[in-house]
Amino acid sequence: MSALHFFKPDLLWLLPLALLPLVSYGVKQFNFPGLEDWPKDFISDSLKWGVRALAVLALTALIVASAAPFTEGGTVTRVGDGAEIVIVLDRSGSMSEPLQNYDQSVDAKPMSKIEASRKVLLKFMEQRPADTFGVVAFNAAPVSVAPLSSDREIAKAAMLSAEANSSGFTALNRALAMGLDYFQNRPFTASRLILLVSDGDAVIEKEDREILKKSFKQTRAKLIWVYVHAGAEKNILSSVIAGDNEYITGAELQQIEMNQNVAMNKLFEELEIPYQAFEVNSEQGLQRAVTEIAQMTNKPTRYEYRLPRQDYAVYLYLLAMFLLGALFWLKQIEIKSWKA
Amino acid sequence: MAQQPLIHYHVRWRPSGHQPGASQGLVAGTGDQLRSVVPLRDNPDPRRLDLRASSRDPYENIWVRDFNLNSALKVIVLVDTSASMGYIGKVNRLHVAQQVASQLALSAYRSGDAFGLYAAGETINKECMLPPKANRGAWLWVNHHFPKIQPHGNSMDGLFDTVSYLPQKRCLVFLISDFRWPDGKLKSLLKKLNHHDVIPVMLQDPAEIDEQPQRGIAMLRDTETGNQKFVWMRPALQIQMAEMRAQHIKTVETASRLYGNKPFVVRGAFSSALLTEYFMRRSA
Structure with missing residues:
Protein backbone atom coordinates (compact mmCIF):
# COMPACT_ATOMS: atom_id res chain seq x y z
CA MET A 1 0.00 0.00 0.00
CA SER A 2 1.44 3.29 -0.99
CA ALA A 3 1.26 6.46 1.07
CA LEU A 4 -1.83 8.62 1.28
CA HIS A 5 -1.76 11.79 -0.78
CA PHE A 6 -4.13 14.71 -0.95
CA PHE A 7 -5.14 16.39 -4.13
CA LYS A 8 -5.95 19.64 -2.34
CA PRO A 9 -3.94 19.45 0.90
CA ASP A 10 -4.53 23.16 1.62
CA LEU A 11 -8.09 22.39 2.57
CA LEU A 12 -6.81 20.37 5.51
CA TRP A 13 -6.14 23.68 7.26
CA LEU A 14 -9.89 23.83 7.76
CA LEU A 15 -9.72 20.80 10.05
CA PRO A 16 -9.81 22.85 13.29
CA LEU A 17 -13.30 23.88 12.20
CA ALA A 18 -14.36 20.33 12.93
CA LEU A 19 -13.99 21.12 16.62
CA LEU A 20 -16.78 23.70 16.39
CA PRO A 21 -19.51 21.30 17.61
CA LEU A 22 -17.63 20.99 20.90
CA VAL A 23 -18.50 24.60 21.67
CA SER A 24 -22.21 24.00 21.84
CA TYR A 25 -24.51 21.02 21.88
CA GLY A 26 -26.71 22.39 19.13
CA VAL A 27 -29.74 21.06 20.92
CA LYS A 28 -32.49 23.25 22.29
CA GLN A 29 -32.05 23.91 25.96
CA PHE A 30 -34.78 24.20 28.55
CA ASN A 31 -34.65 25.36 32.11
CA PHE A 32 -35.64 22.78 34.62
CA PRO A 33 -36.21 23.43 38.33
CA GLY A 34 -34.22 20.51 39.64
CA LEU A 35 -32.31 17.72 37.99
CA GLU A 36 -30.99 16.10 41.13
CA ASP A 37 -33.70 13.47 41.13
CA TRP A 38 -33.70 12.92 37.39
CA PRO A 39 -33.46 9.19 36.75
CA LYS A 40 -30.05 7.88 35.80
CA ASP A 41 -30.09 7.17 32.09
CA PHE A 42 -27.01 5.73 30.44
CA ILE A 43 -28.31 6.27 26.91
CA SER A 44 -28.95 9.96 27.46
CA ASP A 45 -25.55 10.46 29.05
CA SER A 46 -23.74 8.73 26.22
CA LEU A 47 -25.78 10.63 23.63
CA LYS A 48 -24.58 13.87 25.17
CA TRP A 49 -21.10 13.12 23.86
CA GLY A 50 -22.34 11.00 21.00
CA VAL A 51 -24.13 13.88 19.30
CA ARG A 52 -21.06 16.09 19.44
CA ALA A 53 -18.83 13.26 18.31
CA LEU A 54 -21.17 12.69 15.37
CA ALA A 55 -20.98 16.33 14.38
CA VAL A 56 -17.18 16.42 14.72
CA LEU A 57 -16.85 13.25 12.68
CA ALA A 58 -19.20 14.53 9.99
CA LEU A 59 -17.25 17.76 9.65
CA THR A 60 -13.93 15.94 9.64
CA ALA A 61 -15.15 13.56 6.98
CA LEU A 62 -16.40 16.45 4.86
CA ILE A 63 -13.16 18.43 5.12
CA VAL A 64 -10.91 15.45 4.51
CA ALA A 65 -13.11 14.36 1.63
CA SER A 66 -12.89 17.80 0.06
CA ALA A 67 -9.10 17.56 0.30
CA ALA A 68 -9.49 14.54 -2.00
CA PRO A 69 -7.30 11.85 -0.47
CA PHE A 70 -5.93 9.18 -2.77
CA THR A 71 -3.24 6.57 -2.96
CA GLU A 72 -1.20 5.94 -6.07
CA GLY A 73 -2.25 2.72 -7.67
CA GLY A 74 1.32 1.79 -8.53
CA THR A 75 2.27 -0.40 -11.46
CA VAL A 76 2.17 -4.11 -11.90
CA THR A 77 4.24 -6.03 -14.41
CA ARG A 78 2.04 -8.25 -16.45
CA VAL A 79 3.19 -10.95 -18.77
CA GLY A 80 1.27 -11.49 -21.91
CA ASP A 81 2.06 -13.56 -24.97
CA GLY A 82 1.07 -10.75 -27.24
CA ALA A 83 2.97 -8.31 -29.34
CA GLU A 84 3.05 -4.59 -29.73
CA ILE A 85 1.41 -3.95 -33.02
CA VAL A 86 1.16 -0.60 -34.75
CA ILE A 87 -1.36 -0.69 -37.54
CA VAL A 88 -0.39 1.70 -40.27
CA LEU A 89 -3.57 2.09 -42.24
CA ASP A 90 -3.57 3.50 -45.72
CA ARG A 91 -6.58 5.71 -46.32
CA SER A 92 -5.55 7.07 -49.63
CA GLY A 93 -8.02 7.44 -52.47
CA SER A 94 -7.24 4.10 -53.99
CA MET A 95 -8.38 2.36 -50.85
CA SER A 96 -11.95 3.38 -51.53
CA GLU A 97 -12.02 1.32 -54.70
CA PRO A 98 -14.20 -1.75 -54.57
CA LEU A 99 -12.55 -4.98 -53.69
CA GLN A 100 -12.58 -7.91 -55.98
CA ASN A 101 -15.42 -9.97 -54.70
CA TYR A 102 -15.02 -13.69 -54.28
CA ASP A 103 -18.72 -13.93 -53.68
CA GLN A 104 -20.04 -13.87 -57.19
CA SER A 105 -23.73 -13.78 -56.27
CA VAL A 106 -25.76 -10.86 -57.56
CA ASP A 107 -26.94 -9.39 -54.28
CA ALA A 108 -23.44 -9.23 -52.80
CA LYS A 109 -22.59 -5.59 -52.35
CA PRO A 110 -19.26 -4.42 -53.58
CA MET A 111 -17.03 -3.57 -50.66
CA SER A 112 -14.33 -0.90 -50.66
CA LYS A 113 -10.78 -1.92 -49.88
CA ILE A 114 -10.63 0.16 -46.72
CA GLU A 115 -13.87 -1.33 -45.49
CA ALA A 116 -12.61 -4.81 -46.11
CA SER A 117 -9.30 -4.18 -44.41
CA ARG A 118 -11.06 -2.60 -41.45
CA LYS A 119 -13.21 -5.67 -41.13
CA VAL A 120 -10.23 -7.92 -41.37
CA LEU A 121 -8.23 -5.91 -38.85
CA LEU A 122 -11.06 -5.85 -36.33
CA LYS A 123 -11.32 -9.59 -36.63
CA PHE A 124 -7.60 -9.80 -36.24
CA MET A 125 -7.75 -7.72 -33.08
CA GLU A 126 -10.43 -9.95 -31.67
CA GLN A 127 -8.31 -13.00 -32.22
CA ARG A 128 -5.29 -11.44 -30.54
CA PRO A 129 -6.57 -10.43 -27.09
CA ALA A 130 -3.15 -10.07 -25.49
CA ASP A 131 -1.71 -7.67 -28.01
CA THR A 132 -1.15 -3.98 -27.65
CA PHE A 133 -2.41 -1.96 -30.56
CA GLY A 134 -1.67 1.47 -31.88
CA VAL A 135 -3.08 3.00 -35.04
CA VAL A 136 -1.60 5.40 -37.55
CA ALA A 137 -3.70 6.40 -40.52
CA PHE A 138 -2.18 8.13 -43.50
CA ASN A 139 -2.84 9.52 -46.87
CA ALA A 140 -1.01 12.72 -47.73
CA ALA A 141 0.18 12.97 -44.16
CA PRO A 142 0.19 10.44 -41.35
CA VAL A 143 -2.16 10.97 -38.41
CA SER A 144 -1.50 9.40 -35.04
CA VAL A 145 -5.02 8.17 -34.33
CA ALA A 146 -4.52 5.87 -31.39
CA PRO A 147 -1.49 5.59 -29.13
CA LEU A 148 0.10 2.28 -28.43
CA SER A 149 -1.88 1.09 -25.44
CA SER A 150 -3.66 -1.95 -24.16
CA ASP A 151 -6.91 -0.05 -24.35
CA ARG A 152 -8.65 -1.81 -27.18
CA GLU A 153 -11.53 0.59 -27.45
CA ILE A 154 -9.35 3.45 -28.60
CA ALA A 155 -7.75 1.37 -31.32
CA LYS A 156 -11.10 0.00 -32.43
CA ALA A 157 -12.68 3.43 -32.54
CA ALA A 158 -9.67 4.71 -34.48
CA MET A 159 -10.05 1.93 -36.98
CA LEU A 160 -13.74 2.55 -37.44
CA SER A 161 -13.21 6.24 -37.95
CA ALA A 162 -10.66 5.79 -40.70
CA GLU A 163 -12.25 6.67 -44.02
CA ALA A 164 -10.57 6.73 -47.39
CA ASN A 165 -10.01 10.18 -48.73
CA SER A 166 -8.19 11.00 -51.91
CA SER A 167 -5.52 13.60 -51.56
CA GLY A 168 -3.29 12.73 -54.45
CA PHE A 169 -0.25 11.63 -52.56
CA THR A 170 0.51 8.81 -50.17
CA ALA A 171 3.02 9.53 -47.47
CA LEU A 172 4.00 5.95 -46.78
CA ASN A 173 7.48 6.74 -45.55
CA ARG A 174 6.33 9.27 -43.00
CA ALA A 175 3.57 6.99 -41.83
CA LEU A 176 6.03 4.20 -41.25
CA ALA A 177 8.31 6.64 -39.45
CA MET A 178 5.44 7.68 -37.19
CA GLY A 179 4.54 4.08 -36.51
CA LEU A 180 8.15 3.40 -35.57
CA ASP A 181 8.07 6.48 -33.37
CA TYR A 182 5.53 4.70 -31.22
CA PHE A 183 8.21 2.26 -30.20
CA GLN A 184 10.70 4.94 -29.29
CA ASN A 185 11.37 5.42 -25.58
CA ARG A 186 9.62 2.22 -24.67
CA PRO A 187 11.35 -0.71 -23.10
CA PHE A 188 11.62 -3.63 -25.43
CA THR A 189 9.24 -5.95 -23.69
CA ALA A 190 7.43 -7.56 -26.57
CA SER A 191 7.75 -8.39 -30.21
CA ARG A 192 7.19 -5.30 -32.26
CA LEU A 193 5.20 -5.29 -35.40
CA ILE A 194 4.37 -2.66 -37.93
CA LEU A 195 1.26 -3.88 -39.67
CA LEU A 196 1.06 -1.91 -42.87
CA VAL A 197 -2.35 -2.14 -44.47
CA SER A 198 -2.09 -0.76 -47.92
CA ASP A 199 -2.81 -1.39 -51.53
CA GLY A 200 0.70 -0.42 -52.24
CA ASP A 201 0.12 2.68 -54.28
CA ALA A 202 3.17 4.50 -52.95
CA VAL A 203 6.82 5.02 -53.44
CA ILE A 204 9.63 5.69 -51.00
CA GLU A 205 12.55 7.94 -51.83
CA LYS A 206 16.07 6.66 -51.53
CA GLU A 207 17.05 8.92 -48.60
CA ASP A 208 13.91 7.99 -46.73
CA ARG A 209 14.71 4.37 -47.25
CA GLU A 210 17.96 4.79 -45.38
CA ILE A 211 16.23 6.53 -42.48
CA LEU A 212 13.55 3.88 -42.30
CA LYS A 213 16.14 1.14 -42.42
CA LYS A 214 17.90 2.72 -39.46
CA SER A 215 14.74 3.18 -37.41
CA PHE A 216 13.64 -0.37 -38.07
CA LYS A 217 16.96 -1.62 -36.83
CA GLN A 218 16.90 0.67 -33.84
CA THR A 219 13.45 -0.33 -32.71
CA ARG A 220 13.90 -3.97 -33.70
CA ALA A 221 10.45 -3.91 -35.24
CA LYS A 222 9.19 -6.30 -37.88
CA LEU A 223 7.18 -5.19 -40.83
CA ILE A 224 4.19 -7.01 -42.15
CA TRP A 225 2.47 -5.76 -45.19
CA VAL A 226 -1.12 -6.74 -45.37
CA TYR A 227 -1.76 -6.28 -48.99
CA VAL A 228 -5.27 -5.40 -50.01
CA HIS A 229 -5.78 -5.81 -53.66
CA ALA A 230 -8.62 -5.42 -56.02
CA GLY A 231 -9.16 -8.16 -58.56
CA ALA A 232 -7.49 -6.30 -61.36
CA GLU A 233 -4.25 -5.91 -59.53
CA LYS A 234 -1.37 -8.21 -59.58
CA ASN A 235 -1.00 -10.40 -56.62
CA ILE A 236 2.21 -9.16 -55.10
CA LEU A 237 2.80 -12.45 -53.45
CA SER A 238 3.46 -14.09 -56.76
CA SER A 239 7.05 -13.28 -56.24
CA VAL A 240 7.07 -14.39 -52.62
CA ILE A 241 4.76 -17.32 -52.46
CA ALA A 242 5.38 -19.52 -55.40
CA GLY A 243 2.80 -20.99 -57.55
CA ASP A 244 -0.65 -20.69 -56.19
CA ASN A 245 -1.89 -17.52 -57.76
CA GLU A 246 -0.06 -16.86 -61.01
CA TYR A 247 -1.12 -13.68 -62.63
CA ILE A 248 -1.86 -13.76 -66.28
CA THR A 249 -0.65 -10.69 -68.01
CA GLY A 250 -3.41 -8.22 -69.00
CA ALA A 251 -3.54 -4.63 -70.04
CA GLU A 252 -0.57 -2.30 -70.14
CA LEU A 253 -1.87 -0.23 -67.23
CA GLN A 254 -2.17 -3.25 -65.04
CA GLN A 255 1.33 -4.17 -65.92
CA ILE A 256 2.53 -0.82 -64.61
CA GLU A 257 0.57 -1.20 -61.42
CA MET A 258 1.87 -4.66 -60.97
CA ASN A 259 5.33 -3.41 -61.49
CA GLN A 260 4.82 -0.74 -58.89
CA ASN A 261 3.46 -3.11 -56.26
CA VAL A 262 6.00 -5.71 -56.93
CA ALA A 263 8.52 -2.94 -56.73
CA MET A 264 7.21 -1.96 -53.34
CA ASN A 265 7.45 -5.54 -52.20
CA LYS A 266 11.00 -5.67 -53.40
CA LEU A 267 11.71 -2.38 -51.80
CA PHE A 268 10.66 -3.64 -48.41
CA GLU A 269 12.77 -6.68 -48.88
CA GLU A 270 15.67 -4.42 -49.68
CA LEU A 271 15.22 -2.60 -46.37
CA GLU A 272 16.96 -5.59 -44.79
CA ILE A 273 14.36 -5.79 -42.08
CA PRO A 274 12.29 -8.75 -40.99
CA TYR A 275 9.57 -8.47 -43.52
CA GLN A 276 6.58 -10.46 -44.55
CA ALA A 277 3.68 -9.72 -46.79
CA PHE A 278 0.23 -11.18 -46.72
CA GLU A 279 -2.47 -10.83 -49.20
CA VAL A 280 -5.61 -10.48 -47.21
CA ASN A 281 -8.82 -10.48 -49.05
CA SER A 282 -10.38 -13.66 -47.76
CA GLU A 283 -11.10 -15.50 -44.55
CA GLN A 284 -8.35 -17.99 -45.27
CA GLY A 285 -5.86 -15.23 -45.90
CA LEU A 286 -6.70 -13.69 -42.53
CA GLN A 287 -6.32 -17.00 -40.73
CA ARG A 288 -2.98 -17.52 -42.31
CA ALA A 289 -1.87 -14.04 -41.34
CA VAL A 290 -2.94 -14.61 -37.74
CA THR A 291 -1.07 -17.86 -37.43
CA GLU A 292 1.98 -16.37 -39.09
CA ILE A 293 1.95 -13.41 -36.75
CA ALA A 294 1.47 -15.73 -33.80
CA GLN A 295 4.58 -17.56 -34.83
CA MET A 296 6.45 -14.33 -35.24
CA THR A 297 5.47 -13.02 -31.85
CA ASN A 298 6.04 -16.01 -29.63
CA LYS A 299 8.21 -13.90 -27.39
CA PRO A 300 6.20 -13.26 -24.20
CA THR A 301 5.29 -9.64 -23.60
CA ARG A 302 6.20 -8.23 -20.25
CA TYR A 303 4.49 -4.97 -19.85
CA GLU A 304 4.02 -2.47 -17.06
CA TYR A 305 0.39 -1.96 -16.26
CA ARG A 306 -0.23 1.22 -14.39
CA LEU A 307 -3.08 0.80 -11.90
CA PRO A 308 -5.50 3.70 -11.50
CA ARG A 309 -5.06 5.65 -8.30
CA GLN A 310 -7.42 4.85 -5.50
CA ASP A 311 -9.71 7.72 -4.58
CA TYR A 312 -11.05 7.74 -1.03
CA ALA A 313 -13.13 10.91 -1.18
CA VAL A 314 -16.18 8.92 -2.26
CA TYR A 315 -16.13 6.79 0.86
CA LEU A 316 -15.61 9.83 3.04
CA TYR A 317 -18.48 11.63 1.36
CA LEU A 318 -20.62 8.56 1.90
CA LEU A 319 -19.61 8.50 5.55
CA ALA A 320 -20.30 12.22 5.88
CA MET A 321 -23.68 11.75 4.24
CA PHE A 322 -24.51 8.95 6.63
CA LEU A 323 -23.41 10.99 9.64
CA LEU A 324 -25.26 14.08 8.45
CA GLY A 325 -28.32 11.90 7.98
CA ALA A 326 -28.01 10.75 11.57
CA LEU A 327 -27.60 14.35 12.74
CA PHE A 328 -30.57 15.40 10.67
CA TRP A 329 -32.63 12.67 12.27
CA LEU A 330 -31.52 13.81 15.73
CA LYS A 331 -32.49 17.37 14.83
CA GLN A 332 -35.85 16.08 13.69
CA ILE A 333 -36.58 14.37 17.00
CA GLU A 334 -35.35 17.38 18.93
CA ILE A 335 -37.94 18.70 21.36
CA LYS A 336 -39.07 22.11 20.08
CA SER A 337 -41.07 23.08 23.15
CA TRP A 338 -41.22 21.44 26.52
CA LYS A 339 -44.77 20.18 26.65
CA ALA A 340 -46.64 16.96 26.27
CA MET B 1 -57.34 38.48 42.39
CA ALA B 72 -57.51 36.54 65.70
CA LEU B 73 -54.86 34.27 64.23
CA LYS B 74 -51.57 35.32 62.86
CA VAL B 75 -51.15 34.01 59.36
CA ILE B 76 -47.55 33.96 58.21
CA VAL B 77 -46.43 33.11 54.70
CA LEU B 78 -42.86 31.95 54.17
CA VAL B 79 -41.80 31.97 50.54
CA ASP B 80 -38.82 30.14 49.16
CA THR B 81 -37.18 32.32 46.50
CA SER B 82 -34.30 30.09 45.50
CA ALA B 83 -33.56 29.86 41.80
CA SER B 84 -35.80 26.88 41.17
CA MET B 85 -38.80 29.02 42.15
CA GLY B 86 -38.22 31.10 39.05
CA TYR B 87 -39.08 28.16 36.86
CA ILE B 88 -41.60 28.91 34.16
CA GLY B 89 -43.18 25.78 32.82
CA LYS B 90 -46.83 25.67 32.07
CA VAL B 91 -47.27 28.27 34.79
CA ASN B 92 -44.95 30.80 36.31
CA ARG B 93 -44.05 29.27 39.63
CA LEU B 94 -43.39 32.54 41.42
CA HIS B 95 -46.64 33.89 40.08
CA VAL B 96 -48.47 30.95 41.62
CA ALA B 97 -46.73 31.67 44.91
CA GLN B 98 -47.88 35.27 44.59
CA GLN B 99 -51.46 34.15 44.02
CA VAL B 100 -51.40 31.92 47.09
CA ALA B 101 -49.88 34.65 49.26
CA SER B 102 -52.19 37.45 48.13
CA GLN B 103 -55.29 35.30 48.44
CA LEU B 104 -54.20 34.33 51.93
CA ALA B 105 -53.60 38.01 52.75
CA LEU B 106 -57.08 38.91 51.59
CA SER B 107 -58.69 36.02 53.41
CA ALA B 108 -56.76 36.80 56.58
CA TYR B 109 -57.95 40.40 56.50
CA ARG B 110 -61.53 39.33 55.91
CA SER B 111 -61.46 37.05 58.94
CA GLY B 112 -59.73 39.69 61.00
CA ASP B 113 -56.44 37.89 61.21
CA ALA B 114 -52.99 39.31 61.04
CA PHE B 115 -50.97 38.60 57.93
CA GLY B 116 -47.21 38.55 57.61
CA LEU B 117 -44.87 37.50 54.86
CA TYR B 118 -41.19 36.62 54.69
CA ALA B 119 -39.27 35.64 51.59
CA ALA B 120 -35.88 33.98 51.59
CA GLY B 121 -33.63 32.22 49.22
CA GLU B 122 -29.99 31.73 49.99
CA THR B 123 -30.40 34.69 52.37
CA ILE B 124 -33.42 36.39 53.78
CA ASN B 125 -34.95 38.93 51.42
CA LYS B 126 -35.31 42.10 53.49
CA GLU B 127 -37.03 44.03 50.74
CA CYS B 128 -39.91 41.64 50.80
CA MET B 129 -40.81 41.41 54.46
CA LEU B 130 -44.19 42.11 56.01
CA PRO B 131 -44.54 41.83 59.82
CA PRO B 132 -47.80 40.21 60.90
CA LYS B 133 -50.46 42.86 61.33
CA ALA B 134 -54.11 43.08 60.54
CA ASN B 135 -53.49 44.73 57.21
CA ARG B 136 -56.17 45.68 54.78
CA GLY B 137 -53.85 46.26 51.90
CA ALA B 138 -51.63 43.27 52.47
CA TRP B 139 -52.78 41.51 49.33
CA LEU B 140 -51.96 44.61 47.29
CA TRP B 141 -48.59 44.77 48.99
CA VAL B 142 -48.00 41.17 47.96
CA ASN B 143 -48.97 41.88 44.38
CA HIS B 144 -46.74 44.89 44.35
CA HIS B 145 -43.67 43.23 45.84
CA PHE B 146 -43.73 39.79 44.32
CA PRO B 147 -42.94 40.77 40.73
CA LYS B 148 -39.78 42.43 42.05
CA ILE B 149 -38.42 39.22 43.49
CA GLN B 150 -35.56 37.77 41.48
CA PRO B 151 -35.31 34.10 42.36
CA HIS B 152 -31.67 33.25 42.76
CA GLY B 153 -29.32 31.20 44.82
CA ASN B 154 -29.16 27.46 44.99
CA SER B 155 -30.21 26.89 48.57
CA MET B 156 -33.04 27.81 50.93
CA ASP B 157 -30.89 28.46 53.99
CA GLY B 158 -32.32 31.98 54.35
CA LEU B 159 -35.60 30.44 55.45
CA PHE B 160 -33.94 29.34 58.68
CA ASP B 161 -33.22 32.98 59.42
CA THR B 162 -36.86 33.98 58.98
CA VAL B 163 -37.81 31.80 61.93
CA SER B 164 -36.49 34.37 64.37
CA TYR B 165 -38.67 37.07 62.78
CA LEU B 166 -41.79 35.08 63.42
CA PRO B 167 -44.00 35.80 66.47
CA GLN B 168 -43.24 33.72 69.51
CA LYS B 169 -46.82 32.63 69.90
CA ARG B 170 -48.31 29.95 67.75
CA CYS B 171 -49.16 31.08 64.24
CA LEU B 172 -50.58 29.53 61.14
CA VAL B 173 -47.56 29.32 58.83
CA PHE B 174 -47.77 28.59 55.12
CA LEU B 175 -44.47 27.46 53.73
CA ILE B 176 -44.56 28.01 49.96
CA SER B 177 -41.88 26.19 48.00
CA ASP B 178 -41.27 23.51 45.42
CA PHE B 179 -39.33 21.62 48.09
CA ARG B 180 -36.50 20.76 45.74
CA TRP B 181 -34.32 20.78 48.77
CA PRO B 182 -31.57 18.46 49.90
CA ASP B 183 -32.60 15.64 52.17
CA GLY B 184 -33.20 16.67 55.75
CA LYS B 185 -33.50 20.42 55.11
CA LEU B 186 -37.27 20.32 55.26
CA LYS B 187 -37.19 18.26 58.44
CA SER B 188 -34.83 20.63 60.24
CA LEU B 189 -36.82 23.70 59.13
CA LEU B 190 -40.04 22.12 60.35
CA LYS B 191 -38.32 21.26 63.60
CA LYS B 192 -37.39 24.90 64.08
CA LEU B 193 -40.95 25.93 63.30
CA ASN B 194 -42.60 23.21 65.30
CA HIS B 195 -44.40 25.43 67.78
CA HIS B 196 -46.28 26.88 64.81
CA ASP B 197 -48.93 25.26 62.72
CA VAL B 198 -46.98 24.80 59.50
CA ILE B 199 -48.69 23.92 56.24
CA PRO B 200 -46.24 23.15 53.44
CA VAL B 201 -47.62 24.41 50.14
CA MET B 202 -45.88 22.43 47.47
CA LEU B 203 -45.79 24.01 44.02
CA GLN B 204 -45.50 21.69 41.08
CA ASP B 205 -45.66 22.30 37.38
CA PRO B 206 -47.24 19.83 35.00
CA ALA B 207 -44.33 20.47 32.65
CA GLU B 208 -41.95 18.92 35.15
CA ILE B 209 -44.17 16.04 36.16
CA ASP B 210 -46.73 14.44 33.93
CA GLU B 211 -46.97 16.76 30.95
CA GLN B 212 -43.44 16.26 29.76
CA PRO B 213 -42.68 15.62 26.11
CA GLN B 214 -43.22 11.98 25.28
CA ARG B 215 -40.21 11.53 23.05
CA GLY B 216 -37.33 13.46 21.59
CA ILE B 217 -34.01 14.87 22.64
CA ALA B 218 -33.29 18.08 24.50
CA MET B 219 -30.87 19.70 26.82
CA LEU B 220 -32.00 20.50 30.34
CA ARG B 221 -30.42 23.13 32.52
CA ASP B 222 -30.82 23.00 36.26
CA THR B 223 -31.98 26.48 37.29
CA GLU B 224 -30.25 26.18 40.65
CA THR B 225 -26.92 24.54 39.92
CA GLY B 226 -26.68 25.39 36.24
CA ASN B 227 -25.80 21.80 35.44
CA GLN B 228 -26.70 20.71 31.98
CA LYS B 229 -28.13 17.36 31.16
CA PHE B 230 -28.77 15.79 27.81
CA VAL B 231 -32.01 13.86 27.84
CA TRP B 232 -33.61 11.52 25.41
CA MET B 233 -37.25 11.39 26.40
CA ARG B 234 -38.92 8.06 25.78
CA PRO B 235 -41.70 6.06 27.43
CA ALA B 236 -39.28 3.94 29.47
CA LEU B 237 -37.82 7.08 30.99
CA GLN B 238 -41.27 8.52 31.68
CA ILE B 239 -42.14 5.59 33.91
CA GLN B 240 -38.95 6.02 35.89
CA MET B 241 -39.62 9.72 36.15
CA ALA B 242 -43.17 9.26 37.43
CA GLU B 243 -41.73 7.04 40.17
CA MET B 244 -39.19 9.70 41.05
CA ARG B 245 -41.88 12.37 41.32
CA ALA B 246 -44.05 10.18 43.51
CA GLN B 247 -40.99 9.55 45.65
CA HIS B 248 -40.39 13.29 45.98
CA ILE B 249 -43.93 14.01 47.14
CA LYS B 250 -43.69 11.09 49.51
CA THR B 251 -40.49 12.44 51.04
CA VAL B 252 -42.05 15.85 51.63
CA GLU B 253 -45.18 14.21 52.99
CA THR B 254 -43.25 12.02 55.41
CA ALA B 255 -41.28 14.96 56.74
CA SER B 256 -44.27 17.25 57.19
CA ARG B 257 -46.50 14.57 58.68
CA LEU B 258 -43.87 14.12 61.34
CA TYR B 259 -44.69 17.67 62.41
CA GLY B 260 -48.41 17.44 62.06
CA ASN B 261 -49.60 18.32 58.59
CA LYS B 262 -49.93 16.95 55.12
CA PRO B 263 -48.46 19.14 52.38
CA PHE B 264 -50.90 20.98 50.18
CA VAL B 265 -49.83 20.26 46.61
CA VAL B 266 -50.57 22.86 43.94
CA ARG B 267 -50.37 21.30 40.49
CA GLY B 268 -50.10 24.08 37.98
CA ALA B 269 -52.46 26.93 38.73
CA PHE B 270 -53.63 27.70 42.25
CA SER B 271 -57.23 27.25 43.29
CA SER B 272 -58.26 28.75 46.64
CA ALA B 273 -61.26 26.42 46.82
CA LEU B 274 -58.90 23.48 46.97
CA LEU B 275 -57.05 25.05 49.87
CA THR B 276 -60.34 25.53 51.71
CA GLU B 277 -61.15 21.92 51.00
CA TYR B 278 -57.77 20.98 52.39
CA PHE B 279 -58.66 22.70 55.69
CA MET B 280 -62.07 21.08 55.76
CA ARG B 281 -60.46 17.67 55.38
CA ARG B 282 -57.94 18.51 58.03
CA SER B 283 -60.60 19.48 60.58
CA ALA B 284 -62.78 16.50 59.85
Missing part, protein backbone atom coordinates in the same frame (compact mmCIF):
# COMPACT_ATOMS: atom_id res chain seq x y z
CA ALA B 2 -60.45 38.78 44.33
CA GLN B 3 -62.18 36.68 41.71
CA GLN B 4 -61.23 33.52 43.57
CA PRO B 5 -63.26 32.60 46.66
CA LEU B 6 -61.71 33.38 49.99
CA ILE B 7 -59.73 30.74 51.77
CA HIS B 8 -61.55 29.54 54.86
CA TYR B 9 -58.79 28.19 56.92
CA HIS B 10 -59.47 26.62 60.25
CA VAL B 11 -57.18 25.62 63.03
CA ARG B 12 -57.66 23.02 65.71
CA TRP B 13 -55.72 24.90 68.32
CA ARG B 14 -56.72 28.02 70.24
CA PRO B 15 -54.83 31.19 69.53
CA SER B 16 -53.94 33.07 72.63
CA GLY B 17 -54.09 36.66 71.42
CA HIS B 18 -56.41 39.35 72.71
CA GLN B 19 -57.26 40.55 69.23
CA PRO B 20 -60.82 39.59 68.37
CA GLY B 21 -61.03 37.33 65.38
CA ALA B 22 -62.65 34.22 64.01
CA SER B 23 -61.02 31.37 65.94
CA GLN B 24 -61.92 30.19 69.34
CA GLY B 25 -59.27 31.63 71.57
CA LEU B 26 -57.91 30.99 75.01
CA VAL B 27 -58.57 34.30 76.77
CA ALA B 28 -61.88 35.48 78.17
CA GLY B 29 -63.88 37.86 76.07
CA THR B 30 -66.65 38.02 73.57
CA GLY B 31 -67.07 34.69 71.97
CA ASP B 32 -69.42 31.84 71.33
CA GLN B 33 -67.96 29.23 73.66
CA LEU B 34 -68.89 29.23 77.34
CA ARG B 35 -65.83 29.45 79.42
CA SER B 36 -67.30 29.56 82.94
CA VAL B 37 -70.00 31.18 85.10
CA VAL B 38 -68.54 33.85 87.30
CA PRO B 39 -69.92 36.29 89.87
CA LEU B 40 -71.04 39.64 88.50
CA ARG B 41 -68.26 41.17 90.50
CA ASP B 42 -65.65 39.37 88.39
CA ASN B 43 -67.23 40.11 85.05
CA PRO B 44 -69.46 43.12 85.43
CA ASP B 45 -71.45 42.65 82.27
CA PRO B 46 -75.18 42.42 83.07
CA ARG B 47 -75.93 41.46 79.46
CA ARG B 48 -74.41 38.02 80.13
CA LEU B 49 -76.52 37.55 83.29
CA ASP B 50 -77.17 33.84 83.91
CA LEU B 51 -80.69 33.84 85.42
CA ARG B 52 -80.83 30.10 86.02
CA ALA B 53 -77.54 29.98 87.87
CA SER B 54 -78.43 33.10 89.89
CA SER B 55 -81.84 31.78 90.98
CA ARG B 56 -80.38 28.42 91.97
CA ASP B 57 -77.83 30.04 94.29
CA PRO B 58 -78.99 29.84 97.91
CA TYR B 59 -76.73 32.77 98.79
CA GLU B 60 -78.48 34.86 96.18
CA ASN B 61 -75.29 35.86 94.39
CA ILE B 62 -75.64 37.10 90.85
CA TRP B 63 -73.82 35.09 88.25
CA VAL B 64 -72.81 36.05 84.77
CA ARG B 65 -71.52 33.86 81.96
CA ASP B 66 -67.97 34.22 80.81
CA PHE B 67 -66.97 33.29 77.24
CA ASN B 68 -63.79 32.53 75.40
CA LEU B 69 -62.74 35.31 73.14
CA ASN B 70 -62.95 34.58 69.45
CA SER B 71 -59.36 35.64 68.75
